[in-house]
Amino acid sequence: MIGGVSVVLALLAQVMLVNRVPLPAGGAPDLVLLAVVGAALGRGAAPGAVLGFFAGLLVDVMPPSAHLVGQYAFVLALVGYVAGRGAGGPVTTVVLCVLMAPLLAAAVGGLISDPRVTMSTLTEQVPVTVVYTLVVSPILVWLTAWGRQARFST
Amino acid sequence: MRDSRRARLILGVLLTAALIILTVDHRTGDSSPLRPLRAAGSYLFGTAEQLSGGVVRPVTTFVQAILAAPAAREHIEALKEENAKLRAGLLTGKLDAERAKELQRLLGLAGTGGYKVVPGNVIARRGQPGFEEAVQIDVGTNDGVRPEMTVLNGDGLVGRVLHASSRTSTVVLLSDPASAVGARLEKGKEIGVVHGVGENGRLVQFRLLDSTAPLSRGGRIVSFGSQHGRPYVPGVPIGVIERVESTPGELTRVAYARPYADLTALDVVGVVVEPPRRDPRDAVLPPKEGSR
Numbered sequence: 492m493i494g495g496v497s498v499v500l501a502l503l504a505q506v507m508l509v510n511r512v513p514l515p516a517g518g519a520p521d522l523v524l525l526a527v528v529g530a531a532l533g534r535g536a537a538p539g540a541v542l543g544f545f546a547g548l549l550v551d552v553m554p555p556s557a558h559l560v561g562q563y564a565f566v567l568a569l570v571g572y573v574a575g576r577g578a579g580g581p582v583t584t585v586v587l588c589v590l591m592a593p594l595l596a597a598a599v600g601g602l603i604s605d606p607r608v609t610m611s612t613l614t615e616q617v618p619v620t621v622v623y624t625l626v627v628s629p630i631l632v633w634l635t636a637w638g639r640q641a642r643f644s645t
Numbered sequence: 646m647r648d649s650r651r652a653r654l655i656l657g658v659l660l661t662a663a664l665i666i667l668t669v670d671h672r673t674g675d676s677s678p679l680r681p682l683r684a685a686g687s688y689l690f691g692t693a694e695q696l697s698g699g700v701v702r703p704v705t706t707f708v709q710a711i712l713a714a715p716a717a718r719e720h721i722e723a724l725k726e727e728n729a730k731l732r733a734g735l736l737t738g739k740l741d742a743e744r745a746k747e748l749q750r751l752l753g754l755a756g757t758g759g760y761k762v763v764p765g766n767v768i769a770r771r772g773q774p775g776f777e778e779a780v781q782i783d784v785g786t787n788d789g790v791r792p793e794m795t796v797l798n799g800d801g802l803v804g805r806v807l808h809a810s811s812r813t814s815t816v817v818l819l820s821d822p823a824s825a826v827g828a829r830l831e832k833g834k835e836i837g838v839v840h841g842v843g844e845n846g847r848l849v850q851f852r853l854l855d856s857t858a859p860l861s862r863g864g865r866i867v868s869f870g871s872q873h874g875r876p877y878v879p880g881v882p883i884g885v886i887e888r889v890e891s892t893p894g895e896l897t898r899v900a901y902a903r904p905y906a907d908l909t910a911l912d913v914v915g916v917v918v919e920p921p922r923r924d925p926r927d928a929v930l931p932p933k934e935g936s937r
Contacts, residue, residue: 503694507697507770510769512709524774536656547663549686554694557771557815562667605776620773
């Protein structure tokens with residue numbers, strides 16, 4: 492429940508605030524991804540995947556959107572699964588998820604021959620996004636994992 | 646082990662579901678059965694975005710002002726003057742007057758071109774998550790906005806309407822890599838196509854169809870117009886050519902242009918609900934200056 496609310500809040504903050512601010516290098520951190528990772532951390536693989544799937548559907552229908560429904564449902568379901576399952580410690584899990592998500596999204600975009608996914612997307616846009624997201628990740632993951640530190644500190 | 650297998654099964658089911666949804670949406674296009682879902686999402690979140698827009702606006706303005714500061718250092722002379730004005734403006738609530746001025750310029754542009762526009766405010770922007778460049782504006786079908794209508798602001802072309810719900814609508818920007826606008830060089834008859842290249846709208850690509858036609862820095866581009874003015878009406882200023890690529894042996898020539906409209910900081914925009922009766926040609930272009 493708290494996970495779902497934090498995902499919706501992150502999504503609203505993303506489209507209303509973060510994306511509208513012209514940051515240097517023309518990128519923005521992906522708050523939704525971090526909210527999903529934070530909410531799925533230590534919850535287990537199955538709840539993580541379900542949470543990610545529905546968060547992704549929300550991303551797909553949230554206006555303004557110009558891509559196909561299902562693209563982010565796929566990406567975030569997989570990210571939620573990995574975050575819930577855990578790969579090493581929490582830090583490596585978060586880094587892995589942040590690296591994985593834009594590449595997966597580009598791969599799915601390439602699969603349906605989205606004209607927005609080209610080589611320059613991968614070399615210019617994705618690295619900027621990854622760096623911004625990693626910079627913000629400690630704060631957001633800590634916020635969304637609020638009150639559950641005890642569970643995944645092991 | 647059992648739990649992990651169950652989790653993998655759930656993941657498999659979810660991924661398959663996502664792929665099925667994606668395929669259905671991709672194959673059916675405009676008659677997609679997912680349209681009601683999208684419309685519901687648009688209605689629900691569009692309303693939420695519209696309601697909280699008033700709260701968020703001052704924050705965005707503030708952060709934008711801070712981030713623009715280092716780049717403006719070069720124009721320190723002009724900035725000093727402008728800064729004093731802005732500071733006074735912040736105190737006396739001149740920001741509203743600024744918006745009114747922007748609106749007036751928009752109406753001025755619409756008047757010169759003979760367009761009929763419905764003004765609106767940008768309430769949300771997409772960039773992350775996703776690769777598209779799109780914004781949500783607070784006018785919808787209730788105000789006469791329909792999909793495939795031209796969107797402009799006081800400076801020039803912004804994009805076109807993609808979806809419209811009753812009170813909000815989604816606009817795909819000029820800088821979206823999937824958008825293509827028919828364009829014409831000023832005065833000449835040379836036509837080409839403007840494509841977005843991402844980069845947050847700092848530059849757009851202009852592909853001139855005739856490889857032998859002269860193309861130089863500082864050339865200005867206006868929209869060519871589509872049939873019945875949908876999605877693009879003719880004669881809207883698009884941008885100034887910034888650099889020309891040399892593409893020996895290719896059938897088209899490529900140049901990069903800076904859009905007149907600042908696509909990174911959009912606020913007041915107008916939707917053209919009625920195209921002009923005759924093409925305004927170059928009449929709407931702003932007065933020529935050195936760099937802008």
